Amino acid sequence: MSGFGPHGGPVGIVGLGLIGGSLARALQAAGLPVVATDPSSAEEARAAGLSVVDDVAGLALHRPEIVVLAAPLRAMRAVAAELAEALAGEPGWDPTVTDVGSVKAPVREAVADAGLGDRYVGAHPMSGTERSGFESSSAELMQGIPWAVTCRPGDAEAGVAGTDPDRLERVLRLVTGPLGGTAAVLTDKLHDEAVALVSHVPHVLATQLLGVVAGAPVRDLALGLAAGSFRDGTRVGLTDPRRTEAMVTENAAWVAPVLRLAARDLERLADELDSNAPTHWFFDRPDPVRERIGRSGGTRVTGLRPGDGSGADVGSDIEVVPLTGDWPTELVTRCAAGAVVIGFDERGVELQSPR
């Protein structure tokens, strides 16, 4: 396989909310054929120039090479079942199935239960806004962003095959090629653990900040004095609460322990504040992260490559991993240590590692 789309099929997208809509726009802007379906925003999506069909069965008629499940988490099971049914009615169609859900283990389970497990590669674009729906979507939201792409490790003894390397490559080429993003290749478990820390728990703390102000006697006064620290600290708490709740409850196994850690730390800090005890441990503990964020010039290293004009020294190394042997497992090992896939050349996958 030498580039994205060797089979000539379009990308199919099921669900045109904020993320699905943005993905459809970004792929179309990159010149890729896109066909999508979403009963609730078909009209606006057509008005925006997208090719929209009535349902998943209609999507199947276009025989997309990749089908992206961009439905809400709670609808994944139903959508996967619809796709399995459509697939049964289109002999010879061999799509790769991926998704954009913010939690990966439950989506893999839903897709596997529908009989699509061997076609599946998980994906999660690390981008969003506090708004939702197709009306808030934009191509920019999906251009040049970090992705997590997840695969299933093989287990010969248990008779479980690992993720198909060709399907993994197809999804990685889509993400790093036309979409200009980077991809961390991970197991579902690593993804769900890391994303609990940098996305789900931040959503919970933003919601907590808003909640405590909502119940305060000085609420209106406090909101009148709110400036940058409150605005930034609560931004994602303004998101549709059902969406945040779904994300958090689907990833409860990783989120709950971090919330317990936070509760313990805050209780300890409160005790120390009450008794005038030293609190340096709390305020100094983030120093390694402060230093790393300072070094990379931000929390994102997206798209920073030597010689592309985005900075001479970006604090990273590029190398190539050949597409031979068990290269998916090699990528998972490297990405677990912070590397990301930035593209492909004739020798294999280009991997960028923090220095």
Added chain:
Amino acid sequence: MSGFGPHGGPVGIVGLGLIGGSLARALQAAGLPVVATDPSSAEEARAAGLSVVDDVAGLALHRPEIVVLAAPLRAMRAVAAELAEALAGEPGWDPTVTDVGSVKAPVREAVADAGLGDRYVGAHPMSGTERSGFESSSAELMQGIPWAVTCRPGDAEAGVAGTDPDRLERVLRLVTGPLGGTAAVLTDKLHDEAVALVSHVPHVLATQLLGVVAGAPVRDLALGLAAGSFRDGTRVGLTDPRRTEAMVTENAAWVAPVLRLAARDLERLADELDSNAPTHWFFDRPDPVRERIGRSGGTRVTGLRPGDGSGADVGSDIEVVPLTGDWPTELVTRCAAGAVVIGFDERGVELQSPR
């Protein structure tokens, strides 16, 4: 008194860090005479066109009408003592003393202990960045922002006089006039309670988020996946940890109870996540605040006035409180309910209330 600066004296600023430096630049940009002192950034400040003297005694020679203590919280006591000494050496000089500290009760105590309590009006500009020092200062940071201005209620029985209304008026005119800001007039207690909620606790939660990632086995991977929710949720955690720690420890009495509330809520949510119990209470609780922020189009109502082109319907009412009777207490009552001072006209103080 009909405008700012009737006595013709300059504004004196002690301390040219991020806030003092920005204030000096903003006042100078507004055409006011400014004289400042700060041994550690005198040279850069002079290079930026500011009039800088060697020390507080040198500042006294210019007989400023208002002296702003813009030193770090831990230095307030020392700076107030220096000012008291300089004042003793300049008979007939009658400055109003104010400050820019993020906690108000401890600063009032420090200033009162130096014998300057009757000249003091507290002030806190609700603006900042995660950077510090004169090199990060800018006039914009102090232009058109919300301020809290604090006064001492009188207590005839205890023989305590309330804040001098003329001095309060002078500070309010400075903040709402040349600086184009709004001012919530509050007691120290109300200020410290409200600001714990919208500034100090957000700083603690941002620090907590960074701290938990710093200690995580998947740290580098997680930072590679971090996007908007983590960037915004941790921004103020990147601030100089000593500055954040000082702010939080000086306001321990108000911060600690909110941290205990947060710990209790997060523990409860973790329990519910572990047992698949309903979690709607947590995610829906902020609804009144979401609604209010949505209505005002943001968390700030700064500078929104009918007819100034910033919006026909800003969800607020303007009225005038005459400068007669105990108007400072009237303002405190009104501001506690969410009103802010936006300026003066010939009839008195213009007050804007949320509808």
